[in-house]
Amino acid sequence: MEPAVTSGARIGDRPRPKKNYLNETKGFKSWALTVDHKRIGIMYLVGTMIAFLLGGIFALLVRLTLLTPQHTMFGIQVTAETYNRFFTLHGAIMVFLFIIPSIPGSVTNFVLPLMIGAKDVAFPRINLASFYLWVVGAIMAVASMVIGAVDTGWTFYTPYSTSGTSSTVTLMTAAVFVLGFSSIFTGLNFIATVHKLRAPGMGWFDMPLFVWGMYSTAVIQVLATPVLGITLVLLMMERVFRIGIFDSRIGGDPVLFQHFFWFYSHPAVYIMILPGLAIISELIPTFSRKTMFGYRAIAYSSVSLALLSFIVWGHHMFVAGQSQLATVVFSALTFLVAIPSGVKVFNWLTTMYKGNISLEAPMLYAISFLMLFAIGGLTGIFLGTLSTDVHLTDTYFVVAHFHYVMMGSTVTAFIGGLHYWWPKMTGRMYSEKWARWAAVLWFIGFNATFLPQFILGSRGMPRRYYNYLDQFQPLHAFSTVGSWIIGLSLFMSAAYLLASLRKPMDAPDNPWGGTTMEWQTSSPPITHNFEEAPVLEHEPYDYRPKAVAH
């Protein structure tokens, strides 16, 4: 046992331990076979960032092709098939290799056990297995696109995926199947961890809201992903053995695939957004120096979003031949999603009201998030409304909407969270000046790219087309220039974050004055997370002035 020291040491009044999780053991094997959730989190971070880079390159290629209505990119011929591959690779990589695994695998793996005062996740080896399944899935996915041509879009809709010419669609679906198990293992681990490994005295309503959000995410990961798994197995069987379930030529029903697919993939959308909402719930109170307003409302809204996510899948299929009754019911259920989303936003804003707001880089991302999430959420109402959706289905309006939610919200929150926990993870502070510039550029670039797409879509520009009428060119060109600004912002972030790694470990234990448990340990934490087992002393986000600082 470690010697007993008085608990609750204050910011910076403790000598930095010489050993931490980064330098306690060295060498390739000590990382490859580690069961430490912090190291696995770092490995996940590196992996998903490589995927983000790849998916981002394809996004830039898509936008470059669309710069002009001609079938060329700076004079190089781009065929329709090539363009189909570009957007499929962009979509499939971003969804399955980046957004779904990124926040749960990297940041959450690192901070969730710290936040509840645990020494590790419940099943450390399953955690490592999850990472390696991700690696295997990623290799399979990349191989399928190098060897052949996957051009089905990330949704693998039949009949594109059953009667298309590409031979490697089977390999790609197998890759997604494997990635699904990686996701299940992560989710299973977090549920068990939250249930069983909370610090003594920490009840459910003493947990940080990040934990509530990730718990809700994990429930969806465990309950929805197996259905995707079996759907992809059926699709592979249909391609290889022609079993007659999705292909109408042999007696199947192609719309059934859409039902199966969205039964997973709508909840999967919440696997992507809930972690973003979870991170924002940490950033807002910390940088407003104010106790969270409506703690329970936010906690319940995370859970209710998770539950609602299972009963709205039909809104992807309003024009796919669903019965009229089903369409009306799904539309009504879809509107319900606005309630918990609104509850969150209003509570965050109320938390900020009369708070002592400091505009450090993570908070800039959080404020960007509030605006982008509001736009993304409200345009979702347009699409959930039957009459407007019939007009807007499969146009750039849809593209803009889900980018505002997936990228404008989730990725913004992720980058904000990465900045927030970067000192904890690496022990180093990044350049605050550069970080603020990058955050501003991100916000400008994002809106420049995707606001014009709302207009394009409402004027009838269909998604996934590789050329267009001349009248759309100004808006397309505007959007393409925006994508370069996003690229610049991300490049800057990568540069100053990596540059900070060359500095000595000088980050204080609690640089932002956070009140949750991860700030009570050293930066970076020791291998066993805490010098002495932490005991809960106050509820999360308690910023009331203390009568006597202890």
Add this chain to the structure above:
Amino acid sequence: MSTSSTSDVHAHGGHGEHEHNPHHQHHFATMEQQFDTSKLGMWLFLATEILLFGGLFVGFGLMQHRYPREFVEAHEHLKQLVFGQHFPLYGALNTIVLLVSSWTMVMGVNAAQTNQKQKTVRYLVLTILLACVFLVVKYVEYEHKFADHLLPGIFYGHQAEDLIKGTHGYATFFSFYFMMTGLHGIHVLVGIGLLGWLVMRARRGEFSSDYYTPVDLVGLYWHIVDMIWIYLFPLYYLIS
């Protein structure tokens, strides 16, 4: 899913003060907490199993709704002539075999909990044997289908007058039959592997009333495998 066995990696530092159970992992405060966590993890895993099969059940149901007559006709080929009556002989036999194996499994878990090493090994071996009987019966049944060319998808080639090739629905029925019983069969195989691993550990005397988590968890897994068969049996053999 060997979530609960010990790991040397955890051996260092921060260990419990009074207990010295070699299976105790460092990030759990007590053995009890460790057991509860492992059990929760197993239940979550079983939930994913049920959902995995659930997708196939729903797919089967929808296809049956689409081709009700064809499915009834096709399922007659899963029955055998017993005393002049059409009866799902193999299916019923396998149902009984698995039900009995569930009982031997429970007895094995109970023996492990009550420190009866010999009895634990005996019941686990018995469970393995019953699982093997199940697979043998399944093999015989599959062989009949192969002989009649009642096979999935492109391999379907039944030429007798009742289930002509090319009519939608027949091949789909047998596709689902092979997918679902096949996936279930893979689970039985995995179960045999896990039970064999338990037998090895039980013979080394690793299980006692203080530590029987793996036996308990594999038991849960085995019951789910049985349960899925209990649903598969009426689904395929008793359509009317």
